[in-house]
Amino acid sequence: MRRSELRASPETAYSLFQSVPVAHLVVDGPEVRPVHPVVVDGLVCWHGAPKGEKAGWVGRSAVLSAHEIVAEIPSYLRHPERACPATTYYRSAEVRGRIVAIDDPHAKLAVLERLLARFQPEGGYRPLSVEDPMYAGAIRALGVYALDGEPVARAKLGQSLSDPDRHAVLEGLWKRGAPGDDRAIESIWQAAPEGASVAPRFRGPRDTRLLTRIPDARVGEAVALVRDEYWNTDWDDAVIAGAMTGSEIWVGAEHDGRLVATARAMTDGSKMTYVGDVGVHPDFRRGGVGSAVMRLLLDHGRVRGTRWTSLRTRDAVRFYERMGFTYATNKPGVVDLILRPTR
Ligand SMILES: CC(C)(COP(=O)(O)OP(=O)(O)OC[C@H]1O[C@@H](n2cnc3c(N)ncnc32)[C@H](O)[C@@H]1OP(=O)(O)O)[C@@H](O)C(=O)NCCC(=O)NCCS
Structure with missing residues (x-):
């Protein structure tokens, strides 16, 4: 060779x-x-x-x-x-x-x-x-x-790049957000030589690294972060796991090899993005990790370009308001869809 x-x-x-x-x-x-x-x-x-x-x-x-x-x-x-x-x-x-x-x-x-x-x-x-x-x-x-x-x-996988060049490539891939770019960033990072520095974009607070795509094999760790939250009481682990692995965007944060945050989103890249299952491990809350993960997600190449990003929350309103989210108002004449369970 x-x-x-x-x-x-x-x-x-x-x-x-x-x-x-x-x-x-x-x-x-x-x-x-x-x-x-x-x-x-x-x-x-x-x-x-x-x-x-x-x-x-x-x-x-x-x-x-x-x-x-x-x-x-x-x-x-x-x-x-x-x-x-x-x-x-x-x-x-x-x-x-x-x-x-x-x-x-x-x-x-x-x-x-x-x-x-x-x-x-x-x-x-x-x-x-x-x-x-x-x-x-x-x-x-x-x-x-x-x-x-x-x-x-x-x-x-860019093993021989200098740190600044590797950072530029990783940054560019996240901004582009083409299919597979999120996984490519993780592969490039895993292949980087020992001692390589984490690109600034992916450095989280509290000594965390932000993950651009949580590997499917770690879905159990991600489910554990949100399974007891109020919006998941109707779902078993398999349904939550399927939602995560099936999401186009699924980011997180890890500390010392342990997953401490997860967030996912679906987007059409043009009109709308929907964010779901945002959770930070209790030991890591109120330290900026949740905000860092959300900022990463909102700056994904395909999310950044959408006209609006929505989510539902019961008690984390201030958390999202600090990131620029506001209440959606119901327009006159617009009826909320009545959802029909499919199974
Ligand atoms: C909401 C959550 C994701 C925030 O993550 P985090 O890492 O603690 O957030 P950050 O440290 O980046 O930001 C903290 C700020 O967000 C706001 N915030 C965080 N949690 C909040 C909550 N439960 N209610 C209201 N505001 C909250 C506060 O303004 C806080 O700032 P402060 O500490 O100066 O008061 C995390 O608390 C969590 O996992 N909660 C349980 C699950 C949940 O409610 N998820 C959101 C569902 S839509």
């Missing part, structure tokens, strides 16, 4: 093969085909139709390659005129080796279960089993393959 700072861990490779919908299989010959990769027991695997052409490739040397664009970085984030800094940040992974056929029915089953979990997570089918007559023949006939090599990964 020419630039060693781009080298990423094998875990990055496995997680990329586990998350990209399609990877490209280049077979000595040469042949190239898209496949759906899954990782089982450290092997990157894919499947093919019974008697399909992939069955004839067993034993041939091949490369499987996956790529994910994390963010498109425009040049003007780093220089007002020069085009050269324009780039993309990405993760990529490849595995080289010989194609092997997986024949053991239980090993095949593990691959097929993983494929279904990825592409049909909602279920809706009888669990697979090699003993089940509905499946036994299909599992036997289906081709399941893997490459016998070790995967390697590269990640270009």
